[in-house]
Amino acid sequence: MRGTDEHRNLELNQFQLDKEPMSLTFYGRANKTYKGGLNQRHISPKTIKHVFSDPKLFLIYEEYIQLVRMISTDENGSEPFYRRPLENKNNLKTFSKQCLGVNKLSKLMKSICEEGGLKGAFSNHSGKRTCATQLYQAGIQEQEIMGRTGHRSVQSVRKYKRPSGEMLEEISNVLEPPVKREKVEMEVSESTERMCSKSGCTGVTAYNNCVFEFKF
Known part of the structure; x- marks a missing residue:
């Protein structure tokens, strides 16, 4: 409510x-x-x-x-x-x-949050929004969320949905194109060669896509 x-x-x-x-x-x-x-x-x-x-x-x-x-x-x-x-x-x-009284009830959630050390603008409506958001982030179906919040339409309950940090990161990983393996290996190899030239080391220090054959 x-x-x-x-x-x-x-x-x-x-x-x-x-x-x-x-x-x-x-x-x-x-x-x-x-x-x-x-x-x-x-x-x-x-x-x-x-x-x-x-x-x-x-x-x-x-x-x-x-x-x-x-x-x-x-x-x-x-x-x-x-x-x-x-x-x-x-x-x-x-x-x-x-x-x-009505005045006390209207400030009840705000008073609880202040005494609990929570920072932000809270009202009685914050409880309903938090309820819908937590259920949504836990993967609860919209119909079940509506049963708890009392909404009569899917459009109304969707206004309360707020994605979590993990969900946003997962979406970003799906949408972001993967870095090509060949490009990464080339950059690592070039970086290693530059380090060797500065330090004066000799010999092979990095191997990429190599096949070794040993004969006895």
Whole structure:
């Protein structure tokens, strides 16, 4: 998601954790590309399941959701997902019933990157762009990338593609004509002869395309 209103409208019951395997399922709702209604009756809101390879990430989600549920007054979890953290002298993690405001959410990614020491101009949209770029560079098919980013057309998701340094180098190697072997060997031979003439050495010091025959 990139829009601040999408983050502001997130609810706790849109996230489901499963331990076998350790995964998180996100159930999307109306957003920029999916408004619902008769015109989009053939389109379903996106559902994304992420299987964790790092258990620490799973535990972060699990702990946060448990803490928020402790202060929730709705059994169905239809309350805001983002809550204000509370300062605690005993270093206990607690959150307020009050949700984060629009202004705070709009600067959330920027604040995270600054505290992490990342330099550059970052916004909430940077997360979506980074997601699409990393999947593209890993060779993931466009259809699968669209399933994660929520794009409805290939043309839209292609705008987010950014080639990596390795990919650019590979393309350059393919397009650049190979240097001819004979030319390289000739240059090496001429360079060796010039070195011998300066140093006064005698005899053969380099052999190129030679056939040796020994008779006893």
